[in-house]
Amino acid sequence: MARRRFTFFYNAKVKTWDVIVIGGGIIGLSLAIELRKRGATVLIVERGEPGREASHAAGGMLVDWAAETPAALQELAMASARMYPEFARELQVESGMFVDLREQGAIVFPAPEHVHQRAGFKLENLPSASLAELEPALADHMRPAFLLKERSVDPRALTTAALAATKRRGVDISSGEEVTAVKVGNGKVCGVTTNKTSYQAPKVVNCAGAWSGQLAPHNFPTRPVKGQMLSLVSPSPSLLKHVIRAPEVYLIPRSDGRILVGTTTEEAGFDKTTDVATIQRLWRAAISLIPELRNAKILEDWAGLRPGTPDALPFLGETSTPGYYAATGHFRDGILLAPITARIMADVIAGKNCGYELEAFSPRRFQP
Ligand SMILES: Cc1cc2nc3c(=O)[nH]c(=O)nc-3n(C[C@H](O)[C@H](O)[C@H](O)COP(=O)(O)OP(=O)(O)OC[C@H]3O[C@@H](n4cnc5c(N)ncnc54)[C@H](O)[C@@H]3O)c2cc1C
Structure with a gap:
């Protein structure tokens, strides 16, 4: 059949x-x-x-x-x-x-062209005594600074x-x-x-x-805009509470004791490598703001690509x-x-x- x-x-x-x-x-x-x-x-x-x-x-x-x-x-x-x-x-x-959404705010050391831009931008002028109280580890408490009520996140x-x-x-x-x-x-x-x-x-x-x-x-x-950064292990957990924004570098503390140091703005195509000289420069700038960071260990360095337009x-x-x-x-x-x-x-x-x-x-x- x-x-x-x-x-x-x-x-x-x-x-x-x-x-x-x-x-x-x-x-x-x-x-x-x-x-x-x-x-x-x-x-x-x-x-x-x-x-x-x-x-x-x-x-x-x-x-x-x-x-x-x-x-x-x-x-x-x-x-x-x-x-x-x-x-x-x-x-x-x-x-x-x-x-790790942090509410402590940012201390801004403005570039000279921004010193007069406080008005209307919810900025408080920081007298040096307050600056010393807020962040005792800063090297220079006499520098003009604002306190900005902004947050950071990991x-x-x-x-x-x-x-x-x-x-x-x-x-x-x-x-x-x-x-x-x-x-x-x-x-x-x-x-x-x-x-x-x-x-x-x-x-x-x-x-x-x-x-x-x-x-x-x-x-x-869109184009890639490279930024290099590094992170440090803070030598003491309470060394830095606020984000510090200075024209030469910024520092971002995390609640687990890391401090991020950034950054660069580079037109380098899709290259994501870091270079020793740049990382050293960022680290030196961080130390000039907070001298105790010379005792901090570098945990990591990296680069990422911002989507620029x-x-x-x-x-x-x-x-x-x-x-x-x-x-x-x-x-x-x-x-x-x-x-x-x-x-x-x-x-x-x-x-x-x-x-x-x-x-x-x-x-x-x-x-x-
Ligand atoms: C060093 C540095 C510091 C920064 N600091 C800050 C800051 O403090 N505050 C802030 O607000 N922003 C900051 N930014 C900017 C922020 O990181 C970016 O704007 C944001 O992450 C963009 O998110 P996204 O999802 O668009 O891009 P991405 O996170 O890059 O994600 C895009 C994704 O698309 C995927 N993809 C690409 N092509 C394809 C494809 N063809 N098919 C499938 N998947 C694809 C990629 O793999 C990637 O995962 C920083 C950036 C850098 C580099």
Whole structure:
């Protein structure tokens, strides 16, 4: 008897997501969490390990001082700074991790051109007696200084907590997979192609940091701006309480006794190596501010790539390809701007009014 042959039609349903986020730095992770909170299904595609690029390299100063923030960005910077305590608290609760949000403030030794910029910037002039009381270890208590009520956070702890929170909320993450193209069909986005496969979604957000400009169909003019830093083990736990910002160097204390010393601003392409001379120079500058740091051990040095743009403003919004969005180019403020970026972009992607004027941040602004 002839054997009957059966043909099986495997009707596998192709999985799709509401939104694909390209890049798992602090911007991509924060946005994915916000989108999940609003009920969207989200896939993050990350070329390496989430949170290991600029977001890993950052100092974590949450600077919203007008003298250091471009005017067009001040409203968002201030709003994001206000959101931080709740943003950090939520991530801590969801991840069970400590992100070291510090409220002690920053002592600013201004550059000469900024000495007269106190008025209106919530700055208190610090008499030398107060400076000596606040930070006895400083070498010079006579130098003009302001006290700034700004916070700092540990960006590595923050991104680790954000990654844990995305997983807990059911965001899908594909690590070690590079997006090679954003797929467009019938004039709108339909997903992404990677070096391994392709994924489908009607909405895609480019959160690829310094690499954002490498992805067609819109080559955003982002560029890497290198910053070198080092961390020291403080010789005594209470040596430094405030962030110190001086034109030559800044010092960021962490609650576990580390002190971060930064940084440089270099146009060096995608090179992330550190060089001994620069690290030594930063360390010497730190010692000139706090002589006791000559007894501190160098724990680590590193370099990271800030996502720079021609006008130092981020790209936030929809591109000229329907369904394709950008949330990138946060340059030196991406840690600060993560909460407000997530909120604004979740509104924009949902087609809602975000309550902010975004024209200055349009992803189309450099298109011919
Ligand atoms: C030395 C230094 C100090 C800093 N200090 C501060 C500070 O004190 N305060 C502050 O607010 N900000 C600071 N910043 C800036 C801040 O780190 C950045 O603005 C922020 O981390 C940008 O986050 P991001 O998620 O856009 O980028 P990233 O963290 O770089 O993440 C982008 C991700 O996209 C991935 N990716 C890229 N291309 C692809 C692709 N094709 N497919 C898939 N994945 C891809 C990358 O692997 C990366 O993980 C500092 C930066 C540096 C370097």
